[in-house]
Amino acid sequence: MCGIAGVWGEADVSLVENMMELVKHRGPDAKGMFVSPHGPGVLGHRRLSIMDPQGGDQPIYNENRNMAVIANGEIYNFPQLRPGLAKQHALTTTSDSEAILHLYEDHGSSVVEHLDGMYAFVIAGEDKLYAARDPIGIKPLYFAEKGSALLFASELKAFPSSCNKVKEFPPGTFFHSDHGFSTFYSVPRISSQTASVDYYTTKIKETLEKAVVKRLMSDVPLGAFLSGGLDSSIIAALARKHLGRFHTFSVGIEGSRDLEAARMVSRHLDTIHHEYVFSEGEVREKLPEIIYYLESFDQDLVRSGIPCFFTSRLAADYVKVILTGEGADELFGGYTYYKSISNHETLHEELRRSVSSLHNVNLQRVDRMTMAHAIEGRVPFLDVSVIRLGQLVPPELKLVGSPVTEKWILRKAFEDLLPDEIVWRTKEQFDEGSGTVELLNRLVATSITEEEFHQYRSRYPEAKLRSAEECLYHRLFSEAYENPQAVLANVARWAERPL
DSSP states (O other), X not given: OEEEEEEESSOOHHHHHHHHHHTGGGOBSEEEEEEETTXXXXXXXXXXXXXXXTTOOSSEEOTTSSEEEEEEEEETTHHHHHHHHHHHSOOOOOXXXXXXXXXXXXXXXXXXXXXXXXXXXXXXXXXXXXXXXXSSOOSOOEEEEXXXXXXXXXXXXXXXXXXXXXXXXXXXXXXXXXXXXXXXOOOOOOOOOOOOHHHHHHHHHHHHHHHHHHTTOOSSOEEEEOOSSHHHHHXXXXXXXXXXSOEEEEEESTXXXXXXXXXXXXXXXXXXXXEEEOOHHHHHHHHHHHHHHHTOOOHHHHHXXXXXXXXXXXXXXXXXXXXXOTTHXXXXXXXXXXXXXXXXXXXXXXXXXXXXXXXXXXXXXXXXXXXXXXOEEEOGGGSHHHHHHHHHSOGGGTSBTTTTBTTHHHHHHTTTTSOHHHXXXXXXOHHHHTTHHHHHHHHHHTTOOHHHHHHHHHHOGGGOOOSHHHHHHHHHHHHHOSSHHHHHTTOOOTTOOOO
């Protein structure tokens, strides 16, 4: 995990240094820069050391030092790639990011077809620039125009006010300075396939376990978020099968349901468990900081960002890599509104759309809150193999019974691995189970009056502010940045989901 920044079309070193400074929280361990002799261009990197902590600083160069890569993320098939690359190239590190550079030398723009991981990277060589973002958009990347130059960075806050049209670099896409943008992946649009419950529970267990195992790759301590909900508990249970005792982390208000459930799972799995109780006063104090790092005022995203912020802060005292359960709800039908979709084909398509939209909502929250505390979040449910399997599972195995049990097939797949109270626990979103929503109701009531709400909303009709709570977030958001327009133009609205 790291922060990247750069410019192509001019050799403005001070500009890139300023951009790097604004994403230094993503990479406190080292920094580096490559000034292209031909571009012209500058690549900047802030490093969070995960693989090869001593020798993997970036930029990483090829043998002739006429090409360099800066990367953010992890290449999970690096152990399989390395022996073949070592036959053709003089490898100088044991960093997975070096594989990207040499694969590009060998395969050009099709390098992405050889990568299994989460990533955003930029390669500069001779007078060419190449950039790519992982299939689902787990790792962030943005770009903008500044005169005739192209700028890019990991976070929106890094772009100067002089930039025009700051945009999100699309997931599953690469860019070549000669050819522009090309899409190499989108969530499969495939029909579900009828098969037995036993078949699908076996396939889900096998596929997800493989996804977890590959994400255990690390040269630094690794742990897991553990809310006590189904998704995080499954990930922790699968990791526990392949690790010794490892660290798990949970937060909530005093007496919250998540804290109690997480304790039960931790006892069951025998993890080294840590928890933190946050208060209304602390949330009030930290809310401007949370919104600044989150780069959003969306009500749903801020609500879930609050417990994620505190869990990340807690975890950073013990580990540098964290496993999380994001993606399960979108793949297997976990949200309440899915229950209102009675047509199976419509539900199937909505689940696909939900997965495709994760890059600038829930995945943005996970990335920003973990990186605010310099830890790396990994999301096994969003392995491309799990996503494909999720598209194959019929909707009628995801929402089952009356009243409807959400994620039914996922629960069945892991009912032998976790306590019944956890497997069949009623679905609660992170902000609900942690008690955050309850706390925020009190906080907002003392922060903005009904009259102030209506006045504020009328001043910003384009923001489509839904509540007094969202008005509060929007106000803090607007105060957080020197260049709020660049960020505002890229705020996604979780609630805007066409059916």
